Amino acid sequence: MKENSFTIGQLVCSKCGRDRGNFYLVFEIINDSFVYLVDGFKRRMENPKRKNVKHLRGFPAVAEHLAVQWEAGQQVANSEVRRVIACLKKAHADKDSETRG
Numbered sequence: 001m002k003e004n005s006f007t008i009g010q011l012v013c014s015k016c017g018r019d020r021g022n023f024y025l026v027f028e029i030i031n032d033s034f035v036y037l038v039d040g041f042k043r044r045m046e047n048p049k050r051k052n053v054k055h056l057r058g059f060p061a062v063a064e065h066l067a068v069q070w071e072a073g074q075q076v077a078n079s080e081v082r083r084v085i086a087c088l089k090k091a092h093a094d095k096d097s098e099t100r101g
Helices: 064-071 078-100
Strands: 010-014 023-029 034-038 049-052 056-062
Touching: 010 078, 023 064, 023 078, 056 078, 064 078
Parallel strands: none
Antiparallel strands: 010 023, 010 056, 023 034, 034 049
């Protein structure tokens, strides 16, 4: 996967800035350099965070059902975004621990 190629609904983690270490979902791709992110907490659907893709670490996990809804212009609840991020983080952590052990 190319470093700066992200897809809508992909799980990402901030590498730089005051939000370093926070997990988000890619809500919208602005251009090759910037995306909008949501986490359901501070960065809610009503106020997504604009972030440079150089400052993000992407994970292979994608919330495809949310991506379909967002691309169709449908509203998604912030609680659903929080739930999906928690599930994707847990699945990634479980998979990561299996490969180490």
